[in-house]
Amino acid sequence: MSGRLGFFDVDCQEMNETCDGLSLRPRVQPLAEGITRLHAAAEAIGAPMVFTTCCSGRMPQPGDLPDTLFVPLGAADRGWEDHVADHRRFYLQKRAYRAPKVNVARRAFDMFQDNANADRLVKALQIDEWIVFGNAFDVCVACCAQGLLNAGQRVCLLADVAALSVRGTQETLREMVEHFSHRGARTSTLNELLSLIDA
16 A cells, blocks of 8 residues: 555543553444554554544543653644654544533534644644544544545545444444545545555
8 A cells, every 4th residue: 555644543542440541432342353453553554543532531631641642732732743753643632521412512522623733733744545433433533534634634434443423323324424435535444454554
């Protein structure tokens, strides 16, 4: 596979109960094997892995994950930019209101809406194509794909490594895939992607 790949794990991970590492969110537990394979593939080829945590999850705080660059919400906080080249893993902070209805009303799930550094990170990484997968395909993953496309990035959605939101259906998934294919994103499966990476 030609070009520089970047991986975007949308809300699959959160801090574990002892806050000394990451664990998978309950909704993506059935996808654990695929998520693990994607993280391993990214590491094997040295590809950047950007990830977010669900606004209802246990979010990492600065310093929690020493091997991960914490990319904060605020536009004025740009010290992280000096360390991009030193990292492969990046945590893109999301806003959280700790009340599900407020999170939905204020679209806290949209990392490109609230994180003023999201576009800066994407541009700094100079990726040819983003591999996007994760939790709540019809909401959070859709916001990620939309944000990347709006930033002029190429996007590949892994619809078989995606959990739907509480209200999502297979019809919703089909509609979202169709919508993003019209916007220029492509869709792949985990095995297709990994076979291309290994080729």
